[in-house]
Amino acid sequence: MNRSIGALLSRTRKLLLGVGENDGFIFKLVVYSLLIGIGFIYLYPLLFMFVNSFMSLDDLVNSMVKWIPSELYIDNYKKALNVLKFQETLLQTIMVAGVPAVVQMVMSSIIGYGFARFDFPLKRMWFALMLATFIIPPQVTMIPTYLLFKDYNLLGTLQTYIYPALFGQGLKGALFIMIFYQFFKKLPIVLEEAAQIDGAGYVKMFYRIAVPTAGPAFIIVFLFSFVWYWNESGLAALYFGNQLTILPLELQRFTDSYARLYPAGTPGSQLNEAIKMAGTMLTIAPLLIVYFVLQRWFVEGVDRSGITGE
Template identity: 55%
Template sequence: MLNTKLSHVQKRKLDDYSTKAKSFLLGVQGNNGFLFKFCVYGLLIVIGFVYLFPIIYMSSYSFKSLEDLLNPLISWIPSTFYAENYEVAYRVLDLFPTLAETLYVTVIPSLAQTAVAAVIGYGFARFDFPFKKIMFGLVLITFIIPPQVLLIPRYVFFNELELIGSILSFLLPALFGQGLNSAIFILIFYQFFRMMPKALEEAAHLDGAGNFRIFVTIAIPMAVPAIIISFLFSFVWYWNETALASLYFGNELTTLPIELGKFNATFDQMYTGDTEADNINEGISMAGTMLSILPLLIVYFFTQRWFVEGVDRSGITGE
């Protein structure tokens, strides 16, 4: 009898231990246990490392001297932080004047594209007019047309208008809803404004507000997440665009990505010599690359909170 009671007690303890172990490993609902968190955080760490590895690699090599690059014993951490690579890259890129031109040809078209996309998206979302669906479909079709298809016709058109070498070659398409990937931004604002309650507009109309005032005082403040998303994506796309910028700007304007593409040739022109120290090496190239992406990293560092909030509220994840 006593043995039977002991066996029941031991069985209950084993059941309790198994229940606790199952709860610890799998969680209550299967999504908050240790195994689930281990898999999720492990996957996030792997994905994060894949994205961070190039930046870590560039940062490490950009501070290496020629001796460290040739030393097989030095892999990641340089023996001394060799800042002269950045001094050379700074002079080759002509950093601050080039950065000023880059911001000039990216920020202004990005602002124009965001503003125009907001107006067009609001018009499609809140107004009814003939052939609305057909026109909206045509707007979305422009997103799947490769910009290379329109490259030559636009160049001929801009050349006839004497816009080559001017920011207007970027600005005018943005003002007419034909900037870089404008269709996706119009779709973002269209979806966002469709979710806006119509009761707000009706109340504003009863108070005597017109459509323009409703758009400025009600729609725009509510669409701040969409505005942030659109501007940041537009800014990055204009910043990274080199083919159109090289063709339209010619020798009049330049950007950091364009100068980075000519980095080796510019270095050879500035530092020509017979000694090995006068030749470009991987450390100098990585320093130039870091300087070219550093402004984007700084922008994201200061805007990441609004960027993440905008993605969360608008449901846009980018490409």
Template identity: 75%
Template sequence: MWKKQTLVAANKVRKLLFGMGENDGFVFKAVVYLLLIAIGFVYLYPMLFMLVNSFMSLDDLVNSMIKWIPSTLYVENYSRALNVLHYRDTLMQTIMVAGLPALLQTISAGIIGYGFARFEFPCKKILFVLMLITFVIPPQITMMPTYLLFKQYGLLGSLETFIYPAILGQGLKSALFILIFYQFFRSMPDVLEEAAEIDGAGSFKIFYRVAVPMAVPAIIIVFLFSFVWYWNETYLAGLYFGNELTILPLELQKFTDSYNKVYPPGSPGSQLNEAIKLAGTILTIAPLLILYFVLQRWFVEGVDRAGITGE
């Protein structure tokens, strides 16, 4: 009797620690949670470091006793960063430079991806392979020919240098976005199109009434990544726009020079420190973080609306 009770207790302990069947035990869950916390800390540490130090005064920065908790929330760093970045005007230009091409690229990639996925036409496989090859070609190879083409047509210094490639499916990483839509539309059940055709719908109506509502998750993913890539594209923006347009990452690159112009050396408070630079960095990435959190909610809802049971 005593041995049986001991065996039952041992089984309960083993089940609690290591699980049984589909139930995970305490040890497995603890290891998973520790790994997730460690990975999350690696990604969050730079953000936490920037955020905390951006609120530090110069006295806090030079005080070796202060590491993570500032003595006071010194918001003057953000006030100066706003002035140096000309934040309001630059933010509006950045949203326009990133948002409009990203929207147009999402539309064109969706149409092209749907065409490759749902239609048969001559040389389809060859064209699809050529489209994918454009993704692996380094942009440095096509940069100068594209620049000379834009110069010939008088497009330099305007947003059209980003808009026209986006419309034609040749924007930043367009091949990847076309592939995302291609894979998504290929998984769409044929019975939905057949039912729409029976109801008298044509190809265009099937696309925007059936395919597009189902592709909401793919649309959000493509738009989000496209927006971020256009937002962070400083090299092409500096090359094509010149002094006509600017974006926040470009202004952040020349933050030191701009700071010396706004606060000339010798003037009160002209000393630039790391806290002010970090404040400028936070202001530059804050819109992207806000956009991500907003679209993350819509992404989850989009998955729920677009869920397909097995056909």
């Protein structure tokens, strides 16, 4: 009898607390509860915004309607599409975010490979200066950079984004150089030594050996850079003026643009929260689509590149 009770208690303890590499029920309960709670905190604003963007004005003022609209009111999205000039603005945003992101990805990989593989005079000093550019807030250099671009007649063009990226100093450029530096530092040097014996030069070793093995790093750098350029409305407003625009900029001007497009007194001219939320959903929807398509490579890139908290 005592043996039966002891065996039952032992099995219960193993089930609840786990044994060896097997996690117990209590540990799993705590972990999954934390994951669900954290996930809810992140998803709640997005779900709330998505649901409310389909509500009519009657649903918004009806305290009985919370999460399920009485009908899918798509006129909010029709108005938001017109206010944002969505098709034209989306193409400009993709160009403004995509071209510098590609340039920055390529140049960061070259600079990171140079720091990882070559020894040259004052290497540590140049590396420290590169890291300092990441620490200095962009607001400090915003006005001097603006005046520099003005002197060279670059304002209002995409070159204000491309030239800094071309020299490894685009948005968060030092971080991306560090990612490639850490990635190439882990690459076994014997592979390149074998290629040198076969007569390969440094350029050939870079694009035949280093680049194919750094696929996750390229993906993560491009995605992070693309998202940062996509959301950078401050520099875009300062450098582009009225020549170029992006979706976040148009979202900031949403109220004024709506008032011009739907003057007061015309049918359906009243701006409400549902229309604003529809505009916000249209602004972030392309990024969500990109993330879901590249999710597997994104997670692998973060894991292998060692990025945390960014």
